[in-house]
Amino acid sequence: MSCTPEACVNGGRKTLSDTGSFFEQMSAWADTQYSVKKVLKHLKFRQANDDISPNESVNKKFMEFHRDITEECGAEDKQHSWAVIEKQEEIVMYGPYYPNYNSGEHSEDIIIKQTQELLESESVSEEWKVYVFTMNSPCLARNTNACMLNLVYKALEWWSVYGVKTHIGYLKCWGFKGTKENLFKDITYSQVDCVDQSEDHKSYVKAAEKTEINPLCEIVFTAVKHLLRSASFALINIVQGQDWKGCFKNLHGIFESLAEEEKEICTREANTVIEAAQVLLSETSESVEEYLERGRAFALDYAFSSQLSDAIQDRMRLTFQHCWKEMVQGKYAELIREKLTEDFNQCTVRLFIRDIAKFTKEYLEIGRIEFSEEASQVVR
Template identity: 55%
Template sequence: MRKPYNYDTRRSIWTDWWTRFQLEAHVEDKRTEWGRACWKSLDRSSTDLQTIPSVCFGSKVWTGHEEQLLPSCKRKCLTDWSNRALQHDGLKAYVSPTWVSRGTKYLTDTKGLFGQILFWSNTQNSAKKVLEHLRSKAAIVDTLLSDSVSRKFSTFHRDMTEECGAEAKQHSWAVLEKPEEIIMYGPYYPNYNNGEHSEDIIIKQTQELLCSRDVPEDWKVYVFTMNSPCLVRNTDPCINTDPCMLSLIHKAWEWWRVHGVKTHIGYVRCWGFKGNKENLFKEINFRQVECITQGVDYESYSKLADKITDLNPLCETVFSIAKDVLRSDKKHFPMMSSDQKQDRRSYFKSMSCSFEGKQGDEKKHLTTELNTMIEAAEALLSEKPESIEEHLEKGEAFSMAHTFSSQVCEALRDEMRVRFQQCWREMVQDRYAEFVRDELTEKFNRSTVQLFLQDVQTFTRQYLQIGKLQL
């Protein structure tokens, strides 16, 4: 039996981010008196990821499994530094219970956030969680932004559309909101040739804006992206590039910690791990659909699938999810989707076999006749959703009603009609299987984003909101 998941379990550079969390999370943010005192004691301009010291509310810095994250020499250095830092610049002064409480919550949320980030960075485990959620038939509920934030996005979106025009493909723009002015920048588009996503440009531009001026505490960042930021990034493994969703969360945490800026991220479509490039359901072809439909349960489905040559049985979880989709109301689907105008001519290549052996002008004339028939059949490839039976009937009716020229003999006409119906049937069946895969992928992507945001936003409510926009 085949494996249910086919994800790369390679960890990203988020382990380095965890190191930074551990090193910095003990330093309370600079909006409190304690945090300002601690912050003042650090020479931020001379530190980097490897040398940032750690301060906590007490002398003990590392406990439990956390000690395994850093080499022993670095742990000793950090512990020694924290003991010295508490003696520095009057930091040995009394710390109020309120400051201790804030620092404890900050550290707890930070550790909790990174625990979720580590889990979702392992796509083997996180994809399994999403599939089990779908198998349980639990409701898929989109995470929405608050009404006030949604109204802000609607206003910004209207202004951006009036300025740059409407756009359905992936793009991103952002707004830096200050009490006295609003800075809008974008839209930016991905450049997949060099591996750059639109969110990469947003992060870079926002970072430059925040670092180029003295930022008061009441600034806000609004990031719009047509698709929800990716959770898996297909790049060269030698390039240190994180998925956009994780990068944005990291930056939102950093902008809050350094500048006191709150971040809001709004999206229109759920992209999940890798959007329409998702391959979990790639083996569901029409023969699989027939077996799933005929199988009463997984055991009977497996017996049917084993009898078909070159058909790999699905895992039980994917079977259950697909069975649930196919068990719902009768499926109506379009032969041509609005966002994917595919050329279906390749399905009719075998029709040319009808006049093999023909020579010269006769073959040229029959080729022209075939092209005319195929071009006329393109009118059947509409975006109107219909059942598979209705699509097949339309193809049969077209072939019988099509008028051939007088130079095509009756026998050849009949053969071309039969071959057309065979090609049309194959195309309809493939389109139906594609429709089922698209529906499964859409449910999977929505569920992925829903579960991810549920896990993460428990720890980021103070400085970050992420949600779907209803524009």
């Protein structure tokens, strides 16, 4: 039998101190708009920056359970959840479970239901412990109640009714919406470049207005500025396969009006150029300007087939440089957006854990699991 969090606190085996502040804190996190602003403020000042991990003995337990699950079910790098009820005399493992996005069911929903049924079906000892593992940290925003909030309330219920303590471990910080977070989706290279050229937000806004760039708010400006301190990147890590050829599709566009035979020659040459240009994808980290210079040098030095006229060669050199510039700047902006999202998600999870830890430390521990190097290779 399940109960409301308030009823569990008032009528269970265990009682929670400062219940008003706890429910107030949980309600605040249920207000996504308010919580996002709160996280952004912390992100600006780089607060809540360190990973929060469970204590060593709990981390070791998760590693052991993970090894057993992996041996039985195989390694998995996509979102899934499993759980363990640790009794004095036996270990009950269940999962892994996977989300059903068509129905809106998350893997944590199944874990909660299964755990509830198992606890209800037996005479529970206060020595029992519940371990919940989820690849991504439980979400803090969805169309219905968020998984993280559901788990915290359930952990309170299981402690209040059964005296059971819960441990929640995850590998990656999902934040509110994970990779679907759209706070930074409109950040362009022009905005990033303008941030890089500006001393502070005030001068940035003035510069943005002159160039008709939609200015970023001060918090996002500060976050971008922080990322630009380590502005180099390895292009080879973010440009692969068909994505590479697609970056140079305009190179083929300059042959459209040519006669068929000449068009075929030019098309073959363009494909050869695109293939040869992969040498520009350095594995070492470089700045945008360094990549642009390499692209310019490649285009100017490339020896085209003598079958191509000088005019076509010149157009191909210019078009290649234009495509290369668009690709480098676009991928750099994409990298900045992804890094901002990653930092935001990490800050979100860490801040949430810190906010509720003072109320839940008796019955709940949440943290990022630190696997050994060998185990880390399995889950990547």
